[in-house]
Amino acid sequence: MSEAQTLGQQVRGRLTAQAPLAPLVWFKSGGAAERLFEPADVADLQAFLAALDPATPVMALGLGSNLIIRDGGVPGVVVRLGKPFAKVSQVDAVTLECGGGASGILVSSSARDAGIGGIEFLRSIPGTVGGFVRMNGGAYGREVRDILVEATVVLRSGELVTLTNADLGYTYRHSDLPAGAIVVSAIFRGHPAEPAAVQAEMDRIAAAREASQPLRSKTGGSTFKNPLPKKAWEVIDAAGCRGLTIGEAQVSEKHCNFLLNLGTARSADIEALGEEVRARVRAHSGTELEWEIQRVGIYADHAKQGSVGVSA
Template identity: 55%
Template sequence: MSGADILDALGAARADIRGVLEPDRMLADIAWFRVGGPADLLFQPADEEDLATFLAALPQDFPVMPIGLGSNLLVRDGGVPGVVVRLSARGFGKTVAEEGHRLRTGTAVPDVRLAKAAADAGLAGLAFYRGIPGGIGGALRMNAGAYGGETKDRLIEARAVDRKGQVHILRNEDFGYAYRHSEAPADLIFTEAVFQGEPGDPAEIREAMAKITESREATQPVKSRTGGSTFKNPPGGKAWQLVDQAGCRGLTIGGAQVSELHCNFLLNTGNATASDLERLGETVRARVLATSRVRLDWEIKRIGTWPAGVVIPEFTEAAA
Protein backbone atom coordinates (compact mmCIF):
# COMPACT_ATOMS: atom_id res chain seq x y z
CA MET A 1 0.00 0.00 0.00
CA SER A 2 1.15 3.54 -0.72
CA GLY A 3 -0.19 7.01 -0.17
CA ALA A 4 -1.17 7.16 -3.84
CA ASP A 5 -3.15 3.92 -3.48
CA ILE A 6 -5.10 5.38 -0.57
CA LEU A 7 -5.87 8.58 -2.44
CA ASP A 8 -7.10 6.57 -5.43
CA ALA A 9 -9.29 4.47 -3.12
CA LEU A 10 -11.15 7.59 -1.97
CA GLY A 11 -12.57 7.92 -5.47
CA ALA A 12 -14.91 10.79 -6.22
CA ALA A 13 -15.25 11.59 -2.49
CA ARG A 14 -11.73 13.02 -2.55
CA ALA A 15 -13.13 16.19 -4.12
CA ASP A 16 -15.32 16.74 -1.05
CA ILE A 17 -12.46 16.47 1.44
CA ARG A 18 -11.28 19.88 2.61
CA GLY A 19 -8.45 18.86 4.90
CA VAL A 20 -4.76 18.29 4.15
CA LEU A 21 -3.72 14.97 2.59
CA GLU A 22 0.02 14.24 2.66
CA PRO A 23 1.31 10.96 1.17
CA ASP A 24 4.50 9.45 2.67
CA ARG A 25 4.71 12.04 5.44
CA MET A 26 7.61 11.55 7.85
CA LEU A 27 6.26 11.30 11.39
CA ALA A 28 9.61 12.05 13.03
CA ASP A 29 8.77 15.70 12.31
CA ILE A 30 5.70 15.40 14.56
CA ALA A 31 6.63 12.98 17.34
CA TRP A 32 8.28 14.51 20.41
CA PHE A 33 11.01 11.86 20.33
CA ARG A 34 11.85 13.06 16.79
CA VAL A 35 12.17 9.49 15.53
CA GLY A 36 10.08 7.26 13.29
CA GLY A 37 9.29 6.51 9.68
CA PRO A 38 6.55 7.82 7.38
CA ALA A 39 2.81 7.40 7.34
CA ASP A 40 1.50 6.06 4.04
CA LEU A 41 -0.91 8.98 4.25
CA LEU A 42 -1.26 11.74 6.84
CA PHE A 43 -4.70 13.34 6.94
CA GLN A 44 -5.43 16.55 8.84
CA PRO A 45 -9.20 17.13 8.61
CA ALA A 46 -10.64 20.63 8.44
CA ASP A 47 -13.32 19.86 11.04
CA GLU A 48 -15.51 17.05 12.38
CA GLU A 49 -17.70 16.94 9.26
CA ASP A 50 -14.60 16.65 7.07
CA LEU A 51 -13.26 13.82 9.22
CA ALA A 52 -16.57 11.97 8.95
CA THR A 53 -16.63 12.41 5.16
CA PHE A 54 -13.13 11.02 4.85
CA LEU A 55 -13.72 8.00 7.07
CA ALA A 56 -17.00 7.14 5.36
CA ALA A 57 -15.27 7.17 1.97
CA LEU A 58 -12.18 5.23 3.02
CA PRO A 59 -12.42 1.46 2.39
CA GLN A 60 -13.00 -0.36 5.67
CA ASP A 61 -9.95 -2.62 5.28
CA PHE A 62 -7.54 0.34 5.26
CA PRO A 63 -5.95 0.84 8.69
CA VAL A 64 -6.45 4.17 10.46
CA MET A 65 -4.31 5.45 13.34
CA PRO A 66 -5.15 8.72 15.13
CA ILE A 67 -2.33 10.61 16.83
CA GLY A 68 -2.37 13.80 18.83
CA LEU A 69 0.48 16.21 19.51
CA GLY A 70 3.06 13.44 19.24
CA SER A 71 3.83 13.09 22.94
CA ASN A 72 3.48 9.73 24.70
CA LEU A 73 4.22 8.16 21.31
CA LEU A 74 7.05 6.10 19.84
CA VAL A 75 6.79 5.76 16.06
CA ARG A 76 8.81 2.81 14.81
CA ASP A 77 11.41 3.27 12.08
CA GLY A 78 9.44 1.44 9.39
CA GLY A 79 6.60 3.95 9.62
CA VAL A 80 2.85 3.46 9.97
CA PRO A 81 0.88 1.61 7.28
CA GLY A 82 -2.40 3.09 6.12
CA VAL A 83 -3.75 6.44 7.26
CA VAL A 84 -2.57 8.50 10.21
CA VAL A 85 -5.15 11.09 11.29
CA ARG A 86 -3.94 14.18 13.11
CA LEU A 87 -6.44 16.79 14.24
CA SER A 88 -5.33 20.38 13.66
CA ALA A 89 -5.61 23.31 16.02
CA ARG A 90 -7.54 25.21 13.35
CA GLY A 91 -10.38 22.71 13.24
CA PHE A 92 -10.26 21.23 16.73
CA GLY A 93 -8.52 23.83 18.87
CA LYS A 94 -11.25 25.96 20.48
CA THR A 95 -12.17 26.18 24.16
CA VAL A 96 -15.42 27.77 25.34
CA ALA A 97 -16.65 28.28 28.91
CA GLU A 98 -20.30 27.30 29.34
CA GLU A 99 -22.98 27.57 31.99
CA GLY A 100 -22.73 25.30 34.98
CA HIS A 101 -18.97 25.89 35.36
CA ARG A 102 -18.20 23.73 32.34
CA LEU A 103 -15.54 23.99 29.65
CA ARG A 104 -16.03 22.70 26.11
CA THR A 105 -12.83 22.02 24.19
CA GLY A 106 -11.59 20.58 20.94
CA THR A 107 -9.37 17.54 21.23
CA ALA A 108 -6.39 19.14 19.49
CA VAL A 109 -6.09 21.56 22.42
CA PRO A 110 -2.89 20.95 24.44
CA ASP A 111 -3.54 19.93 28.03
CA VAL A 112 -1.64 22.97 29.29
CA ARG A 113 -3.86 25.28 27.26
CA LEU A 114 -6.98 23.68 28.71
CA ALA A 115 -5.63 24.43 32.18
CA LYS A 116 -4.99 28.06 31.20
CA ALA A 117 -8.46 28.46 29.67
CA ALA A 118 -10.02 27.10 32.85
CA ALA A 119 -8.00 29.54 34.97
CA ASP A 120 -9.02 32.46 32.73
CA ALA A 121 -12.66 31.44 33.19
CA GLY A 122 -12.29 31.08 36.97
CA LEU A 123 -12.85 27.31 36.86
CA ALA A 124 -11.03 25.30 39.52
CA GLY A 125 -10.41 21.56 39.35
CA LEU A 126 -8.60 21.44 36.00
CA ALA A 127 -5.21 22.87 37.01
CA PHE A 128 -3.67 19.39 37.03
CA TYR A 129 -3.68 19.45 33.22
CA ARG A 130 -0.84 21.96 33.47
CA GLY A 131 1.41 19.04 34.39
CA ILE A 132 0.48 16.74 31.48
CA PRO A 133 2.39 16.86 28.19
CA GLY A 134 0.03 16.13 25.31
CA GLY A 135 -3.40 16.95 24.00
CA ILE A 136 -6.99 16.41 25.06
CA GLY A 137 -7.61 13.59 22.58
CA GLY A 138 -4.89 11.49 24.14
CA ALA A 139 -6.02 12.45 27.63
CA LEU A 140 -9.47 11.04 26.86
CA ARG A 141 -8.10 7.82 25.44
CA MET A 142 -5.67 7.04 28.29
CA ASN A 143 -7.31 8.75 31.27
CA ALA A 144 -4.34 11.08 31.58
CA GLY A 145 -3.65 12.51 35.00
CA ALA A 146 -1.06 14.19 37.21
CA TYR A 147 -0.71 15.98 40.53
CA GLY A 148 -3.73 14.34 42.11
CA GLY A 149 -6.19 14.66 39.23
CA GLU A 150 -7.32 12.40 36.40
CA THR A 151 -9.43 12.88 33.29
CA LYS A 152 -12.13 10.59 34.68
CA ASP A 153 -12.63 13.01 37.59
CA ARG A 154 -13.70 15.91 35.36
CA LEU A 155 -15.00 14.60 32.04
CA ILE A 156 -18.74 15.03 31.39
CA GLU A 157 -18.96 13.79 27.82
CA ALA A 158 -17.05 13.60 24.54
CA ARG A 159 -17.87 13.56 20.84
CA ALA A 160 -16.22 11.05 18.52
CA VAL A 161 -16.33 9.80 14.93
CA ASP A 162 -16.19 6.07 14.24
CA ARG A 163 -14.54 4.20 11.36
CA LYS A 164 -17.69 4.47 9.26
CA GLY A 165 -17.94 8.23 9.68
CA GLN A 166 -20.75 8.17 12.22
CA VAL A 167 -20.73 10.64 15.14
CA HIS A 168 -21.19 9.42 18.72
CA ILE A 169 -21.54 11.12 22.10
CA LEU A 170 -20.00 9.24 25.02
CA ARG A 171 -20.74 9.95 28.66
CA ASN A 172 -18.03 9.56 31.30
CA GLU A 173 -19.36 6.15 32.31
CA ASP A 174 -19.09 4.91 28.71
CA PHE A 175 -15.28 5.10 28.88
CA GLY A 176 -14.82 2.39 31.50
CA TYR A 177 -11.91 4.34 32.93
CA ALA A 178 -9.12 2.78 34.97
CA TYR A 179 -5.56 3.88 35.70
CA ARG A 180 -4.13 5.21 32.40
CA HIS A 181 -6.70 3.20 30.49
CA SER A 182 -10.14 3.39 28.94
CA GLU A 183 -12.47 0.84 27.38
CA ALA A 184 -13.68 3.22 24.66
CA PRO A 185 -13.89 1.49 21.25
CA ALA A 186 -10.51 1.60 19.51
CA ASP A 187 -11.93 2.93 16.22
CA LEU A 188 -13.27 6.15 17.72
CA ILE A 189 -11.50 9.43 17.00
CA PHE A 190 -12.43 12.00 19.63
CA THR A 191 -13.23 15.50 18.39
CA GLU A 192 -14.59 17.44 21.39
CA ALA A 193 -14.99 17.10 25.14
CA VAL A 194 -16.86 18.82 27.97
CA PHE A 195 -15.26 19.10 31.41
CA GLN A 196 -16.77 20.00 34.76
CA GLY A 197 -15.06 22.69 36.79
CA GLU A 198 -15.87 24.47 40.02
CA PRO A 199 -16.03 28.17 40.88
CA GLY A 200 -12.56 29.38 41.73
CA ASP A 201 -10.38 32.45 42.03
CA PRO A 202 -8.28 32.89 38.85
CA ALA A 203 -5.28 34.15 40.81
CA GLU A 204 -5.31 31.11 43.10
CA ILE A 205 -5.70 28.74 40.16
CA ARG A 206 -2.75 30.34 38.34
CA GLU A 207 -0.68 30.07 41.50
CA ALA A 208 -1.43 26.35 41.68
CA MET A 209 -0.47 25.99 38.02
CA ALA A 210 2.78 27.87 38.60
CA LYS A 211 3.69 25.42 41.37
CA ILE A 212 3.03 22.51 39.02
CA THR A 213 5.24 24.12 36.38
CA GLU A 214 8.02 24.68 38.90
CA SER A 215 7.81 21.09 40.09
CA ARG A 216 7.92 19.67 36.55
CA GLU A 217 10.89 21.77 35.49
CA ALA A 218 12.81 20.80 38.63
CA THR A 219 12.15 17.05 38.40
CA GLN A 220 11.52 16.17 34.74
CA PRO A 221 13.55 16.61 31.52
CA VAL A 222 10.90 18.86 29.98
CA LYS A 223 13.29 20.47 27.47
CA SER A 224 14.62 17.19 26.08
CA ARG A 225 13.46 14.99 23.22
CA THR A 226 11.29 12.61 25.16
CA GLY A 227 7.80 11.13 25.16
CA GLY A 228 6.87 11.76 28.78
CA SER A 229 6.50 9.03 31.37
CA THR A 230 7.61 5.75 29.80
CA PHE A 231 6.10 3.14 32.13
CA LYS A 232 2.90 2.99 34.15
CA ASN A 233 3.26 3.01 37.90
CA PRO A 234 2.62 -0.52 39.20
CA PRO A 235 0.04 -0.96 41.98
CA GLY A 236 1.43 0.47 45.19
CA GLY A 237 4.71 1.58 43.63
CA LYS A 238 6.45 4.12 41.44
CA ALA A 239 8.03 3.16 38.15
CA TRP A 240 10.97 5.56 38.47
CA GLN A 241 12.01 4.10 41.82
CA LEU A 242 12.04 0.57 40.41
CA VAL A 243 14.06 1.70 37.38
CA ASP A 244 16.54 3.42 39.68
CA GLN A 245 16.82 0.38 41.96
CA ALA A 246 17.58 -1.74 38.87
CA GLY A 247 20.63 0.44 38.17
CA CYS A 248 19.19 1.90 34.98
CA ARG A 249 19.59 5.63 35.70
CA GLY A 250 21.62 7.01 32.79
CA LEU A 251 21.65 3.67 30.92
CA THR A 252 22.19 4.11 27.16
CA ILE A 253 21.64 2.11 24.00
CA GLY A 254 22.78 3.88 20.85
CA GLY A 255 21.45 7.41 21.03
CA ALA A 256 18.79 6.56 23.62
CA GLN A 257 19.25 7.18 27.33
CA VAL A 258 17.35 6.74 30.57
CA SER A 259 17.13 10.25 32.01
CA GLU A 260 19.54 11.06 34.82
CA LEU A 261 16.99 13.55 36.18
CA HIS A 262 13.92 11.29 36.17
CA CYS A 263 14.32 7.55 35.60
CA ASN A 264 10.88 7.09 34.06
CA PHE A 265 11.80 9.19 31.04
CA LEU A 266 13.67 7.95 27.98
CA LEU A 267 15.61 10.52 25.97
CA ASN A 268 16.74 10.91 22.40
CA THR A 269 20.17 12.42 23.02
CA GLY A 270 20.40 13.58 19.41
CA ASN A 271 20.88 10.62 17.09
CA ALA A 272 18.64 7.89 18.53
CA THR A 273 16.48 5.68 16.36
CA ALA A 274 13.13 4.32 17.43
CA SER A 275 14.78 0.90 17.72
CA ASP A 276 17.34 2.34 20.17
CA LEU A 277 14.54 3.69 22.33
CA GLU A 278 12.41 0.56 22.30
CA ARG A 279 15.42 -1.72 22.94
CA LEU A 280 16.32 0.48 25.89
CA GLY A 281 12.78 0.33 27.25
CA GLU A 282 12.64 -3.45 26.98
CA THR A 283 16.06 -3.73 28.64
CA VAL A 284 14.84 -1.63 31.54
CA ARG A 285 11.71 -3.76 31.93
CA ALA A 286 13.81 -6.93 32.06
CA ARG A 287 16.19 -5.52 34.65
CA VAL A 288 13.35 -4.29 36.87
CA LEU A 289 11.77 -7.73 36.89
CA ALA A 290 15.12 -9.33 37.66
CA THR A 291 15.80 -7.03 40.62
CA SER A 292 12.34 -6.25 42.02
CA ARG A 293 10.12 -9.01 40.59
CA VAL A 294 7.76 -6.33 39.27
CA ARG A 295 6.55 -6.21 35.70
CA LEU A 296 6.48 -2.69 34.25
CA ASP A 297 3.98 -1.95 31.49
CA TRP A 298 4.60 0.64 28.79
CA GLU A 299 2.70 3.89 29.16
CA ILE A 300 4.13 5.28 25.94
CA LYS A 301 2.22 3.98 22.92
CA ARG A 302 4.39 2.26 20.31
CA ILE A 303 2.99 2.28 16.77
CA GLY A 304 4.08 1.23 13.31
CA THR A 305 6.45 -1.36 11.90
CA TRP A 306 10.17 -2.06 11.85
CA PRO A 307 12.26 -1.94 8.65
CA ALA A 308 13.09 -5.28 7.06
CA GLY A 309 15.62 -7.18 9.13
CA VAL A 310 15.05 -5.23 12.35
CA VAL A 311 13.64 -7.23 15.24
CA ILE A 312 13.00 -5.85 18.73
CA PRO A 313 12.32 -8.76 21.08
CA GLU A 314 9.57 -7.73 23.47
CA PHE A 315 10.40 -8.49 27.04
CA THR A 316 8.27 -11.18 28.67
CA GLU A 317 8.38 -12.71 32.09
CA ALA A 318 8.92 -16.13 30.52
CA ALA A 319 12.04 -14.85 28.76
CA ALA A 320 13.47 -13.13 31.84
Protein backbone atom coordinates (compact mmCIF):
# COMPACT_ATOMS: atom_id res chain seq x y z
CA MET A 1 0.00 0.00 0.00
CA SER A 2 1.36 3.44 -0.95
CA GLU A 3 1.73 6.21 1.60
CA ALA A 4 -1.04 8.16 -0.14
CA GLN A 5 -3.40 5.19 0.30
CA THR A 6 -2.33 4.88 3.93
CA LEU A 7 -3.27 8.53 4.42
CA GLY A 8 -6.66 7.88 2.84
CA GLN A 9 -6.07 9.87 -0.35
CA GLN A 10 -5.90 8.68 -3.95
CA VAL A 11 -3.34 10.84 -5.75
CA ARG A 12 -0.97 10.57 -8.69
CA GLY A 13 1.60 12.89 -7.12
CA ARG A 14 3.51 12.39 -3.88
CA LEU A 15 1.82 12.60 -0.47
CA THR A 16 4.07 12.36 2.59
CA ALA A 17 3.13 12.30 6.27
CA GLN A 18 5.21 14.24 8.82
CA ALA A 19 7.48 15.64 6.11
CA PRO A 20 10.40 17.74 7.44
CA LEU A 21 10.12 21.29 6.11
CA ALA A 22 13.40 22.76 7.40
CA PRO A 23 15.37 21.45 4.38
CA LEU A 24 12.86 23.18 2.06
CA VAL A 25 13.07 26.70 3.51
CA TRP A 26 15.91 29.21 3.45
CA PHE A 27 16.20 29.58 7.23
CA LYS A 28 16.75 25.78 7.52
CA SER A 29 14.67 25.68 10.69
CA GLY A 30 11.22 24.63 11.82
CA GLY A 31 9.10 21.54 12.17
CA ALA A 32 7.35 19.10 9.86
CA ALA A 33 4.24 19.29 7.71
CA GLU A 34 1.45 17.03 8.92
CA ARG A 35 1.11 16.18 5.23
CA LEU A 36 3.14 17.41 2.26
CA PHE A 37 1.49 17.06 -1.15
CA GLU A 38 3.40 17.44 -4.42
CA PRO A 39 0.74 17.11 -7.17
CA ALA A 40 1.42 15.52 -10.53
CA ASP A 41 -0.55 18.20 -12.38
CA VAL A 42 -3.46 20.63 -12.01
CA ALA A 43 -6.12 17.90 -12.21
CA ASP A 44 -4.35 15.95 -9.45
CA LEU A 45 -4.33 19.04 -7.24
CA GLN A 46 -8.01 19.74 -7.95
CA ALA A 47 -9.07 16.20 -7.09
CA PHE A 48 -6.99 16.16 -3.92
CA LEU A 49 -8.41 19.43 -2.59
CA ALA A 50 -11.98 18.51 -3.55
CA ALA A 51 -11.71 15.26 -1.56
CA LEU A 52 -10.00 16.86 1.44
CA ASP A 53 -12.01 17.61 4.58
CA PRO A 54 -13.00 21.29 4.21
CA ALA A 55 -11.84 21.93 7.77
CA THR A 56 -8.25 20.90 6.95
CA PRO A 57 -5.97 23.92 6.52
CA VAL A 58 -4.00 24.14 3.26
CA MET A 59 -0.85 26.17 2.65
CA ALA A 60 1.26 26.62 -0.48
CA LEU A 61 5.05 26.38 -0.30
CA GLY A 62 7.33 27.77 -3.00
CA LEU A 63 11.09 28.14 -2.60
CA GLY A 64 10.64 28.82 1.12
CA SER A 65 12.59 32.06 0.97
CA ASN A 66 10.20 34.43 2.75
CA LEU A 67 8.98 32.06 5.42
CA ILE A 68 9.40 31.06 9.05
CA ILE A 69 8.13 27.54 9.76
CA ARG A 70 7.46 27.39 13.48
CA ASP A 71 9.12 24.61 15.47
CA GLY A 72 5.91 22.70 16.16
CA GLY A 73 5.34 22.20 12.44
CA VAL A 74 2.41 22.91 10.14
CA PRO A 75 -0.92 21.11 10.70
CA GLY A 76 -3.06 20.18 7.73
CA VAL A 77 -1.57 20.04 4.24
CA VAL A 78 1.36 21.88 2.68
CA VAL A 79 1.20 21.91 -1.13
CA ARG A 80 4.48 22.19 -3.01
CA LEU A 81 4.41 22.69 -6.78
CA GLY A 82 7.34 20.90 -8.42
CA LYS A 83 8.66 20.48 -11.96
CA PRO A 84 5.25 19.97 -13.62
CA PHE A 85 4.40 23.54 -12.58
CA ALA A 86 7.77 25.13 -13.39
CA LYS A 87 7.33 25.74 -17.10
CA VAL A 88 7.34 29.07 -18.97
CA SER A 89 5.98 29.53 -22.49
CA GLN A 90 5.59 32.52 -24.78
CA VAL A 91 2.02 33.58 -25.58
CA ASP A 92 2.79 36.47 -27.93
CA ALA A 93 5.50 39.05 -28.58
CA VAL A 94 5.28 40.57 -25.09
CA THR A 95 3.47 37.95 -22.99
CA LEU A 96 4.51 34.85 -21.04
CA GLU A 97 2.49 32.10 -19.40
CA CYS A 98 4.34 30.95 -16.28
CA GLY A 99 3.69 27.94 -14.06
CA GLY A 100 3.07 28.59 -10.38
CA GLY A 101 6.27 26.75 -9.49
CA ALA A 102 8.52 28.67 -11.91
CA SER A 103 11.29 30.69 -10.26
CA GLY A 104 11.90 34.38 -10.75
CA ILE A 105 15.20 33.62 -12.44
CA LEU A 106 13.52 31.28 -14.95
CA VAL A 107 10.76 33.79 -15.74
CA SER A 108 13.11 36.74 -16.21
CA SER A 109 15.53 34.67 -18.30
CA SER A 110 12.67 33.44 -20.49
CA ALA A 111 11.55 37.04 -20.96
CA ARG A 112 15.07 38.01 -21.99
CA ASP A 113 15.25 35.21 -24.56
CA ALA A 114 11.90 36.33 -25.99
CA GLY A 115 12.92 39.99 -26.17
CA ILE A 116 10.47 41.06 -23.45
CA GLY A 117 11.38 43.87 -21.06
CA GLY A 118 9.79 45.03 -17.82
CA ILE A 119 10.03 41.64 -16.09
CA GLU A 120 13.70 41.87 -15.10
CA PHE A 121 12.89 42.68 -11.46
CA LEU A 122 11.72 39.10 -10.86
CA ARG A 123 15.39 38.12 -11.21
CA SER A 124 15.95 39.67 -7.79
CA ILE A 125 13.12 37.94 -5.88
CA PRO A 126 14.00 34.49 -4.49
CA GLY A 127 10.66 32.82 -4.96
CA THR A 128 8.16 31.30 -7.35
CA VAL A 129 5.31 32.68 -9.44
CA GLY A 130 2.70 31.47 -6.95
CA GLY A 131 4.29 33.48 -4.15
CA PHE A 132 4.83 36.52 -6.38
CA VAL A 133 1.14 36.59 -7.29
CA ARG A 134 -0.08 36.08 -3.71
CA MET A 135 2.19 38.70 -2.15
CA ASN A 136 2.40 41.21 -5.02
CA GLY A 137 6.14 40.59 -5.00
CA GLY A 138 8.29 43.49 -6.03
CA ALA A 139 11.75 45.03 -6.11
CA TYR A 140 13.69 47.83 -7.80
CA GLY A 141 10.62 49.95 -8.45
CA ARG A 142 8.38 47.27 -9.99
CA GLU A 143 5.66 44.97 -8.61
CA VAL A 144 3.73 41.98 -9.92
CA ARG A 145 0.63 44.14 -10.33
CA ASP A 146 2.57 46.06 -13.00
CA ILE A 147 2.91 42.95 -15.19
CA LEU A 148 0.14 40.51 -14.24
CA VAL A 149 -2.71 40.02 -16.72
CA GLU A 150 -4.43 37.12 -14.96
CA ALA A 151 -3.74 34.13 -12.72
CA THR A 152 -5.19 30.62 -12.81
CA VAL A 153 -5.94 29.39 -9.32
CA VAL A 154 -7.19 26.20 -7.69
CA LEU A 155 -9.47 27.23 -4.84
CA ARG A 156 -9.58 25.36 -1.53
CA SER A 157 -12.71 23.57 -2.85
CA GLY A 158 -10.78 22.20 -5.85
CA GLU A 159 -12.48 24.58 -8.30
CA LEU A 160 -10.26 26.00 -11.05
CA VAL A 161 -10.82 29.73 -11.63
CA THR A 162 -9.14 32.59 -13.47
CA LEU A 163 -8.60 35.85 -11.58
CA THR A 164 -7.72 39.11 -13.30
CA ASN A 165 -5.30 41.69 -11.94
CA ALA A 166 -8.27 43.74 -10.72
CA ASP A 167 -9.81 40.69 -8.98
CA LEU A 168 -6.72 40.35 -6.80
CA GLY A 169 -7.10 43.79 -5.19
CA TYR A 170 -3.38 44.44 -5.06
CA THR A 171 -1.81 46.78 -2.54
CA TYR A 172 1.76 46.92 -1.23
CA ARG A 173 2.89 43.30 -0.62
CA HIS A 174 -0.72 42.12 -0.42
CA SER A 175 -3.46 40.56 -2.53
CA ASP A 176 -7.02 39.41 -1.95
CA LEU A 177 -6.24 35.85 -3.08
CA PRO A 178 -8.58 33.58 -1.08
CA ALA A 179 -7.16 31.58 1.82
CA GLY A 180 -6.10 28.08 0.83
CA ALA A 181 -6.03 28.92 -2.89
CA ILE A 182 -3.07 27.70 -4.95
CA VAL A 183 -1.78 29.72 -7.92
CA VAL A 184 -1.02 27.20 -10.68
CA SER A 185 -0.13 29.66 -13.46
CA ALA A 186 0.02 33.35 -14.31
CA ILE A 187 0.11 35.49 -17.44
CA PHE A 188 2.74 38.26 -17.33
CA ARG A 189 2.97 41.03 -19.93
CA GLY A 190 6.00 43.24 -20.57
CA HIS A 191 7.13 45.32 -23.53
CA PRO A 192 9.43 44.79 -26.53
CA ALA A 193 13.11 45.02 -25.64
CA GLU A 194 16.47 43.91 -26.96
CA PRO A 195 17.68 40.76 -25.18
CA ALA A 196 21.06 42.40 -24.54
CA ALA A 197 19.35 45.33 -22.79
CA VAL A 198 17.25 42.96 -20.69
CA GLN A 199 20.37 41.01 -19.72
CA ALA A 200 22.18 44.21 -18.80
CA GLU A 201 19.34 45.21 -16.46
CA MET A 202 19.29 41.73 -14.91
CA ASP A 203 23.05 41.96 -14.36
CA ARG A 204 22.66 45.37 -12.72
CA ILE A 205 20.00 44.02 -10.38
CA ALA A 206 22.06 40.93 -9.52
CA ALA A 207 25.13 43.06 -8.75
CA ALA A 208 23.10 45.42 -6.55
CA ARG A 209 21.70 42.49 -4.55
CA GLU A 210 25.12 40.91 -4.16
CA ALA A 211 26.58 44.16 -2.86
CA SER A 212 23.83 44.96 -0.36
CA GLN A 213 22.26 41.69 0.82
CA PRO A 214 23.56 38.61 2.72
CA LEU A 215 22.71 36.22 -0.11
CA ARG A 216 25.02 33.42 0.99
CA SER A 217 23.54 33.11 4.47
CA LYS A 218 20.59 31.19 5.91
CA THR A 219 18.07 34.00 5.76
CA GLY A 220 14.46 34.73 4.86
CA GLY A 221 14.95 37.78 2.65
CA SER A 222 13.35 41.09 3.56
CA THR A 223 11.88 40.69 7.03
CA PHE A 224 9.60 43.71 7.34
CA LYS A 225 7.57 45.75 4.89
CA ASN A 226 8.96 49.22 4.25
CA PRO A 227 7.06 51.71 6.47
CA LEU A 228 6.63 54.05 3.50
CA PRO A 229 8.01 56.59 2.80
CA LYS A 230 10.79 55.26 5.07
CA LYS A 231 12.88 52.14 4.48
CA ALA A 232 12.66 49.32 7.03
CA TRP A 233 16.43 48.97 7.26
CA GLU A 234 16.80 52.67 8.07
CA VAL A 235 14.50 52.62 11.10
CA ILE A 236 16.00 49.31 12.28
CA ASP A 237 19.51 50.70 12.02
CA ALA A 238 18.53 53.93 13.77
CA ALA A 239 17.10 51.88 16.66
CA GLY A 240 20.52 50.23 17.16
CA CYS A 241 19.48 46.75 16.03
CA ARG A 242 22.23 46.03 13.48
CA GLY A 243 23.98 42.82 14.60
CA LEU A 244 21.50 42.14 17.43
CA THR A 245 21.28 38.44 18.37
CA ILE A 246 19.03 36.00 20.19
CA GLY A 247 20.62 32.57 20.42
CA GLU A 248 22.01 31.84 16.97
CA ALA A 249 19.60 34.23 15.24
CA GLN A 250 21.07 37.58 14.21
CA VAL A 251 20.06 40.83 12.55
CA SER A 252 22.37 41.01 9.54
CA GLU A 253 25.20 43.50 9.81
CA LYS A 254 25.24 43.81 6.01
CA HIS A 255 21.53 44.61 5.59
CA CYS A 256 19.58 44.99 8.83
CA ASN A 257 16.19 44.17 7.31
CA PHE A 258 17.48 40.61 6.98
CA LEU A 259 17.50 38.07 9.82
CA LEU A 260 20.08 35.27 9.76
CA ASN A 261 20.36 31.76 11.12
CA LEU A 262 24.03 31.66 12.12
CA GLY A 263 24.00 27.91 12.62
CA THR A 264 21.31 25.96 14.44
CA ALA A 265 18.88 28.72 15.41
CA ARG A 266 15.37 27.63 16.23
CA SER A 267 12.50 29.29 14.43
CA ALA A 268 11.37 30.52 17.86
CA ASP A 269 14.64 32.46 18.21
CA ILE A 270 14.34 33.95 14.72
CA GLU A 271 10.75 35.08 15.31
CA ALA A 272 11.58 36.39 18.80
CA LEU A 273 14.43 38.41 17.32
CA GLY A 274 12.06 39.92 14.79
CA GLU A 275 9.63 40.88 17.56
CA GLU A 276 12.48 42.41 19.57
CA VAL A 277 13.43 44.50 16.54
CA ARG A 278 9.82 45.65 16.18
CA ALA A 279 9.70 46.61 19.86
CA ARG A 280 12.96 48.58 19.72
CA VAL A 281 11.94 50.41 16.55
CA ARG A 282 8.56 51.27 18.09
CA ALA A 283 10.24 52.60 21.23
CA HIS A 284 12.84 54.59 19.27
CA SER A 285 10.78 56.20 16.54
CA GLY A 286 7.15 55.21 17.03
CA THR A 287 7.27 53.33 13.70
CA GLU A 288 5.20 50.14 13.64
CA LEU A 289 6.99 47.58 11.47
CA GLU A 290 4.83 44.95 9.76
CA TRP A 291 6.18 41.49 9.03
CA GLU A 292 6.78 40.77 5.36
CA ILE A 293 8.08 37.27 6.09
CA GLN A 294 5.21 34.84 6.57
CA ARG A 295 5.20 33.00 9.91
CA VAL A 296 3.23 29.76 9.79
CA GLY A 297 2.54 26.70 11.89
CA ILE A 298 2.47 26.16 15.63
CA TYR A 299 4.94 26.77 18.40
CA ALA A 300 6.78 23.75 19.82
CA ASP A 301 5.10 23.98 23.24
CA HIS A 302 1.69 24.13 21.58
CA ALA A 303 2.53 21.02 19.55
CA LYS A 304 3.21 19.14 22.79
CA GLN A 305 -0.23 20.18 24.02
CA GLY A 306 -1.88 19.00 20.80
CA SER A 307 -2.76 22.43 19.43
CA VAL A 308 -3.71 22.51 15.75
CA GLY A 309 -3.91 26.26 15.16
CA VAL A 310 -2.17 27.99 12.30
CA SER A 311 -1.30 31.68 12.26
CA ALA A 312 0.67 33.96 10.00
